Amino acid sequence: MIPVKLRVNGTTELLALDPRVSLLDALREHLGLTGTKKGCNQGACGACTVLVDGERIAACLALAVQYAGRDITTIEGVGQPEHLHPLQQQFISEDGFQCGFCTSGQICSALGMLAEHRAGMPSAVTPDLDAAEIALTEAEIKERMSGNLCRCGAYEGIVGAIERVAR
Amino acid sequence: MTQAPERTRPTTATTPAVGRPIDRLDGAVKTTGASEYTADRPYPDLAHATLVHATIARGRITAIDTAAAEALTGVLAVITHRNAPPLKPPPARINPLDLSTMASGTKVNYLGSDEVHWNGEPVAVVVAETLETAVEAARLVRVSYAAGPAVTDFLGAQDSAAPARGLPIIPDGGRKGDAEQALAAAPVSVDLRFTTPPQNHNAIEPHATTAVWDGDRLTVHDSTQSMDFARRHLALRFGVPVESVRVIAPNVGGGFGGKGFVWAGTVLCAMAARVAKRPVRLALSREAVFRTVGGRAPTVQRVALGAERDGALTALVHTGVSQVGRVGGMPERVGSQSGHLYAARTILVRHSAATLDMLPNSAMRAPGEAVGTFALESGMDALAYELGMDPVELRMRNEPERDPLGGKPFTRRNLRAAYARGAQRFGWADRPPEPRSMRDGRRLLGWGVATAFHMPIQLTADVTVRLGMDGTVLVRCALHEIGVGAATVQAQIAADALGVPVEAVTVELGDSALPVGPMAGGSGQTATAAASVLRACEELRRSALALARRSPGSPLRGRRIDELAARDGGLFAADGSGETYGEILARAGRPSLEGRVGARTSVGRVAGQLRFIAGMVNDQRRQVRAATGAHFCEVAVDEDTGEVRVTRWVAVFDVGRVINPKTATSQLRGGIVMGIGAALSEETQVDPGSGRIMNASLADYHVPVQADVPAIDVSYLDEPDPTTPLGLLGVGEVGITGVAAAVANAVHHATGVRVRDLPLTPDRLL
Numbered sequence: 022m023i024p025v026k027l028r029v030n031g032t033t034e035l036l037a038l039d040p041r042v043s044l045l046d047a048l049r050e051h052l053g054l055t056g057t058k059k060g061c062n063q064g065a066c067g068a069c070t071v072l073v074d075g076e077r078i079a080a081c082l083a084l085a086v087q088y089a090g091r092d093i094t095t096i097e098g099v100g101q102p103e104h105l106h107p108l109q110q111q112f113i114s115e116d117g118f119q120c121g122f123c124t125s126g127q128i129c130s131a132l133g134m135l136a137e138h139r140a141g142m143p144s145a146v147t148p149d150l151d152a153a154e155i156a157l158t159e160a161e162i163k164e165r166m167s168g169n170l171c172r173c174g175a176y177e178g179i180v181g182a183i184e185r186v187a188r
Numbered sequence: 189m190t191q192a193p194e195r196t197r198p199t200t201a202t203t204p205a206v207g208r209p210i211d212r213l214d215g216a217v218k219t220t221g222a223s224e225y226t227a228d229r230p231y232p233d234l235a236h237a238t239l240v241h242a243t244i245a246r247g248r249i250t251a252i253d254t255a256a257a258e259a260l261t262g263v264l265a266v267i268t269h270r271n272a273p274p275l276k277p278p279p280a281r282i283n284p285l286d287l288s289t290m291a292s293g294t295k296v297n298y299l300g301s302d303e304v305h306w307n308g309e310p311v312a313v314v315v316a317e318t319l320e321t322a323v324e325a326a327r328l329v330r331v332s333y334a335a336g337p338a339v340t341d342f343l344g345a346q347d348s349a350a351p352a353r354g355l356p357i358i359p360d361g362g363r364k365g366d367a368e369q370a371l372a373a374a375p376v377s378v379d380l381r382f383t384t385p386p387q388n389h390n391a392i393e394p395h396a397t398t399a400v401w402d403g404d405r406l407t408v409h410d411s412t413q414s415m416d417f418a419r420r421h422l423a424l425r426f427g428v429p430v431e432s433v434r435v436i437a438p439n440v441g442g443g444f445g446g447k448g449f450v451w452a453g454t455v456l457c458a459m460a461a462r463v464a465k466r467p468v469r470l471a472l473s474r475e476a477v478f479r480t481v482g483g484r485a486p487t488v489q490r491v492a493l494g495a496e497r498d499g500a501l502t503a504l505v506h507t508g509v510s511q512v513g514r515v516g517g518m519p520e521r522v523g524s525q526s527g528h529l530y531a532a533r534t535i536l537v538r539h540s541a542a543t544l545d546m547l548p549n550s551a552m553r554a555p556g557e558a559v560g561t562f563a564l565e566s567g568m569d570a571l572a573y574e575l576g577m578d579p580v581e582l583r584m585r586n587e588p589e590r591d592p593l594g595g596k597p598f599t600r601r602n603l604r605a606a607y608a609r610g611a612q613r614f615g616w617a618d619r620p621p622e623p624r625s626m627r628d629g630r631r632l633l634g635w636g637v638a639t640a641f642h643m644p645i646q647l648t649a650d651v652t653v654r655l656g657m658d659g660t661v662l663v664r665c666a667l668h669e670i671g672v673g674a675a676t677v678q679a680q681i682a683a684d685a686l687g688v689p690v691e692a693v694t695v696e697l698g699d700s701a702l703p704v705g706p707m708a709g710g711s712g713q714t715a716t717a718a719a720s721v722l723r724a725c726e727e728l729r730r731s732a733l734a735l736a737r738r739s740p741g742s743p744l745r746g747r748r749i750d751e752l753a754a755r756d757g758g759l760f761a762a763d764g765s766g767e768t769y770g771e772i773l774a775r776a777g778r779p780s781l782e783g784r785v786g787a788r789t790s791v792g793r794v795a796g797q798l799r800f801i802a803g804m805v806n807d808q809r810r811q812v813r814a815a816t817g818a819h820f821c822e823v824a825v826d827e828d829t830g831e832v833r834v835t836r837w838v839a840v841f842d843v844g845r846v847i848n849p850k851t852a853t854s855q856l857r858g859g860i861v862m863g864i865g866a867a868l869s870e871e872t873q874v875d876p877g878s879g880r881i882m883n884a885s886l887a888d889y890h891v892p893v894q895a896d897v898p899a900i901d902v903s904y905l906d907e908p909d910p911t912t913p914l915g916l917l918g919v920g921e922v923g924i925t926g927v928a929a930a931v932a933n934a935v936h937h938a939t940g941v942r943v944r945d946l947p948l949t950p951d952r953l954l
Contacts, residue, residue, distance in 0.1 A: 039318060039320050041320040041324075042320060046319060046320075049227075049228075050318075050319065053230060054221075055221070055224075055225075055227075055228035055230075056220065056221015056222065057221065058225070058392070058393070058441070059227070059394070059471070060392040060393065060394065060474070060886070061394075061474040061885065061886045061887075062473060062474065063474070063885060063886070063887060064887075065474075065885060065886035065887040066392060066886050068392055095221070096220060096221035097220065097221050097222075099220070100219075100220055101220055101222070102216040102217055102220050102222055103216075105216060105219065105220065109216075109219040109220060110219075112215070112219045113211050113212065113215035113216065113219055114211060116211075116212070116850050116851065116853075116854045118218055118219065118671075119442075119671030119672070119673075119851075119854055119855065119858060120391070120392070120393065120439070120440065120441045120442040120670055120671030121214075121218030121219075121223055121439060121441070121671070122225060122391070122392045122393040122439075122441030122442060123392045124218055124219055124221075125221045128219065146895075159899075162894075163894040163895045163897075164894070164895050166894045167893040167894045167895040167896075168893075169893075169894070170392060170886065170891055170893060171392070172389075172390055172391055172392045172442050172444070172862070172891060173392075173442055173671045173854070173858045174854075174857055174858030174859070174860070174861030174862060174892070174897070175854055175857075175858065176861065176892075176894050176897050177857060177897075177899055177900060178854065179894070180894070
């Protein structure tokens with residue numbers, strides 16, 4: 022067991038972890054933060070997306086011990102049922118989910134994606150890589166959100182929610 | 189008490205809730221990670237289980253070495269056929285009076301013997317203190333096999349296919365006249381062979397079970413589309429009374445049929461918890477879902493169509509061979525829609541199935557029609573080209589007045605309107621008929637159409653509806669919230685039935701301790717529950733009036749129920765006299781009032797089941813009820829790479845009355861998205877030599893992602909079906925039907941290539 026200090030949603034937690042424990046399992050099984058989901062455990066579906074120092078990562082591919090001291094935000098830290106983040110409110114208004122299992126990952130991913138866009142990062146569909154400002158078109162959002170699978174097929178609502186918040 | 193306090197008066201219900209696109213009532217919990225799924229419930233003493241899978245398709249286990257696994261610190265048990273507690277086997281046959289006898293996905297008594305029935309079958313369960321230890325220990329289990337002869341090549345097993353047998357209530361296939369002879373004599377005809385691959389549901393939530401024993405009482409948190417089936421099946425297998433098994437599933441992370449049956453993980457988790465004498469969680473890995481939960485069967489289909497030169501169909505032949513397992517599964521009824529869509533003079537629909545030593549197939553979203561419409565609707569497109577006729581025009585020319593196969597009336601049918609509206613929204617009139625006639629730079633563009641068709645089922649549901657003195661309404665039913673907005677739509681229905689605002693209604697679901705609900709399948713959950721909610725609400729209105737009539741001073745004294753409307757939180761006559769439910773209850777000194785639908789005894793349950801079956805048979809004899817729709821799509825095909833992109837979609841559905849356009853649209857779009865996956869990328873790849881699934885992961889099985897799916901324009905005719913509660917028809921499955929054909933037809937229009945094998949990967953276009 023290895024002592025690990027994890028800072029999650031602004032709170033520092035001291036854990037003793039098997040070094041094999043993924044960040045995802047540490048959040049779910051050791052900290053009781055079950056809002057982050059395990060859909061494939063191999064980085065293919067995006068359901069486990071969390072923010073680390075504002076950047077989106079697949080928590081299933083991260084070992085918890087590597088994230089000591091980093092600033093981790095999970096869906097529980099984005100907003101709560103009584104205090105929804107604007108993006109969560111837009112997911113509801115635009116019906117950007119059905120079963121809800123991928124939703125935590127979609128929302129965290131979208132927040133990370135919007136930050137990437139603000140920082141000027143291009144994507145595979147960006148027409149001009151040297152452009153001073155990249156328009157966040159529907160095509161850009163779809164490309165940048167393609168790492169998050171939604172088997173219910175709520176893609177249109179997800180794009181709609183992101184567009185409304187990005188505006 | 190003669191005057192209810194003001195606070196008991198609920199806010200006025202101004203507009204009906206049914207038909208309004210209201211937000212989901214569980215939106216705030218689902219978007220904040222607060223909603224509970226099967227693998228989320230904490231237990232202080234929870235142990236974790238994982239599976240070891242067979243690596244041969246058929247044969248026997250000759251040795252199984254668990255010593256290294258058992259020696260690992262933290263391993264609690266390694267369960268194999270040698271030490272597994274004996275379970276009762278799954279039922280050998282289906283009892284129509286207890287449909288839970290069909291609950292098991294396979295006939296296998298897991299870990300009950302040394303026999304192996306498919307490549308991937310669980311041969312051991314490892315239980316450990318932590319997930320990491322369980323996974324490591326599972327890798328240390330060494331299994332030796334004596335492999336026997338196995339049939340694992342579907343395409344090679346075609347000749348062994350046996351005719352599918354119908355059930356008394358679900359007849360198989362059908363014929364009208366001599367279709368083969370009519371086909372041979374037809375002035376214009378097509379005769380085409382199609383193939384569709386195995387597919388997997390791949391709900392983003394992998395199947396998970398948490399099992400807790402307390403003596404002979406079993407509590408199971410399970411990702412299931414049928415809590416009642418799971419509960420009854422587990423009681424049977426473990427030899428305990430049904431009443432002592434409770435299945436909890438407050439949220440199911442998608443199912444699409446994959447969670448309709450009880451599969452190995454559920455049974456083995458309950459077994460592991462009994463062995464370990466602790467709560468155990470068995471959350472299947474994505475790979476374990478592929479290996480232990482059946483998917484859609486592969487099919488080979490023949491569609492042959494004969495027509496007069498004016499397009500009138502003289503012959504329609506649709507036959508299909510699919511795959512079942514030696515230990516379970518059912519034929520994929522690919523011709524399910526083919527007797528109902530076109531006014532052909534002769535019809536032949538026939539199914540057969542080849543038996544393989546593979547994991548049995550299961551129902552996957554619109555079983556039969558999802559892949560059957562690919563063949564039929566591609567065939568219609570091909571015939572349209574042979575005739576030199578517009579494919580929409582060909583369909584309209586063959587639109588039947590009555591059911592073509594049996595001559596029965598349709599409960600409703602307005603495909604003409606759906607096509608007319610779709611064509612207008614899409615701009616179909618501008619389509620040049622010749623293939624390869626539209627371009628966008630280096631990409632060829634094509635437009636395609638296809639018909640959607642699905643017959644929803646209607647089951648039974650027990651429901652209680654309770655009115656509180658504060659004007660609130662509590663609906664209780666073991667419904668499954670699997671993404672359909674079950675609580676939201678039933679709240680809308682109850683709100684209107686009682687005349688209260690939707691905000692006043694709470695729906696409790698997801699627990700087998702509640703009144704028994706229907707399974708979430710066959711596009712039937714919403715309509716099934718609606719029928720019972722409406723009846724319970726009617727009973728409540730009558731009870732409330734009876735209470736008021738007995739209360740001195742009530743303005744409702746002397747009133748009859750047919751003089752009153754449920755509105756503004758109570759019962760009111762046309763002249764405005766009446767009172768709220770709170771006032772009625774307060775006056776009578778009652779805290780609440782309950783309406784109840786359903787059997788109270790096991791005898792009552794059997795009687796109810798008999799009534800249900802009789803009603804269903806009678807219904808099917810009298811009429812044909814289906815949700816239909818028209819898909820229009822545009823594709824862009826890269827000539828150099830063969831890559832197909834779907835760039836535009838318009839769908840118009842005739843799904844009866846729409847309870848909530850927001851959630852219904854999402855479901856229909858979701859069906860189209862899954863259909864686009866089936867069209868372009870989805871295929872469970874099986875090694876025909878070993879019967880092993882080769883792409884058991886979401887990295888290798890490609891479901892559609894954001895960038896694969898265009899904006900999808902969904903609209904409705906919104907005309908009620910005259911034979912269903914509130915006129916609604918289920919929307920869960922009709923969306924996927926016809927989609928793959930619309931894409932393939934558009935690809936043909938773009939390229940001139942008629943691809944008859946799914947998925948339409950680039951290699952099939954180059």
